[in-house]
């Protein structure tokens with residue numbers, strides 16, 4: 001029953017994307033199946049009967065001419081559909097499914113990426129999505145045409161030899177049951193090998209993606225990865241051998257069943273009744289034998305297609321769970337829209353534990369960020385600074401406590417508008433294969449105003465001198481995925497593009513998560529100067545493990561193991577002589593030593 005529901009779910013989606021595709025595919029299979037019936041049962045019966053009765057040849061010739069016209073017409077339609085239109089339909093279906101999948105993937109909570117069960121589902125759905133759409137349409141088209149053809153042949157047989165029908169049908173039911181078991185085995189095998197597929201995908205990514213290219217060449221990390229690859233292939237082979245061994249035996253028993261039950265018994269009865277009992281004349285026996293053969297071939301195909309139908313149903317279930325996943329953090333369509341003004345932020349006793357972790361990453365954080373304040377979160381790597389930013393951006397929801405924007409819980413705001421109040425750069429920001437302008441705006445350039453915003457932002461981030469040396473300036477394509485002549489900038493220059501995104505986004509709060517980690521001290525200083533100028537009227541939340549970059553902040557929060565252990569201005573904290581002062585001195589000393597060495 002679930003298979004029916006799932007196949008119909010997918011057919012509905014396909015119908016919405018391309019109704020003519022569904023109509024033409026069904027028509028194609030209907031012509032294919034009914035032509036077989038028409039030629040071998042009805043046409044042959046007409047001819048044999050005409051010979052038996054001595055019918056006028058002109059009538060036979062007229063019919064043959066009509067048959068020829070029908071053959072040419074249906075042949076032309078099938079050739080057009082199969083060789084051209086079907087390809088267009090496939091592209092449309094793939095586009096619809098991929099679009100739906102991408103939309104869902106973007107909507108999913110960030111925590112989904114850390115949940116192996118969900119990630120496995122996503123991996124399975126994405127690896128299958130391009131093959132299944134058309135397979136499902138083809139399979140349903142075939143099944144429908146087989147059913148129609150089988151029903152007609154049942155009526156034909158019932159007129160002479162009804163006993164043949166239950167024999168063929170019992171065999172069909174048995175082989176369908178065997179096929180159901182085979183489909184389940186194939187699916188289970190795919191599920192059991194998903195962790196290996198995931199591991200192999202990861203290894204493929206590390207080898208092909210530029211992000212990993214430097215480390216791969218510098219060290220010997222490739223070898224342990226290769227070992228993992230080898231291990232996963234062996235494991236996948238072992239699992240596959242187990243499932244497909246059983247599947248092979250089921251296939252053999254099914255073949256025996258079909259051949260014995262339908263071909264031997266059913267046809268044997270008809271031939272015996274004709275020869276021994278003279279139960280019908282030649283035209284009748286030709287009709288019944290051919291109708292029985294068509295019914296058998298339909299049952300045989302039905303059973304094959306049923307196995308695909310059930311298998312498709314299982315895969316669709318996967319896709320459906322993914323498509324129907326309800327994110328925990330939702331858009332909140334009726335939520336409040338933040339006013340286009342400066343904002344204050346308050347964190348009240350905020351604690352947070354990542355899914356699957358037992359220890360909280362943030363513990364009892366309380367702070368007030370008045371509008372326009374420049375604050376810095378500092379602390380060692382792993383202290384919880386980025387997690388704090390993710391909570392403020394509502395990429396995750398707090399486990400305990402609450403975050404308020406202008407005194408209202410951030411969960412009460414419309415999500416996209418709330419997030420739009422922030423301009424953020426993350427440590428692990430990404431540059432897209434697009435031009436500089438779009439990389440800064442993070443949307444297509446629509447008019448001259450957009451161009452100006454992007455240019456001003458690039459100037460503020462200190463990258464304009466470099467952009468001016470590029471032949472296509474702001475229109476320079478970055479990365480080489482879509483353009484062999486795309487430009488690759490240095491790590492620091494890419495970081496400036498990420499900083500420019502904050503300037504370009506006209507939001508009143510800027511969050512900068514380690515924006516200067518790839519810059520040398522002089523560039524870092526310049527970037528700060530520019531940033532402070534460009535963000536003069538914004539609230540700025542600044543995250544760094546380099547304490548030197550926080551000295552000008554209005555207030556500094558020092559985090560350690562998920563807690564705020566000190567807070568105050570730079571001079572207050574230095575005067576206090578606590579952990580901040582100790583870390584600051586240590587970093588300054590390291591910096592002086594490395595300067596001296598250079």
Ligand code: ADP
Pocket residue numbers: 114354355357361379380381382383384385386387388
């Ligand atoms: P910081 O920005 O101060 O370097 P993070 O906020 O990135 O620190 O990380 C704080 C702690 O949370 C670290 O121990 C890190 O391992 C852990 N952590 C970060 N992201 C995740 C995650 N997605 N799942 C589980 N633990 C995480």
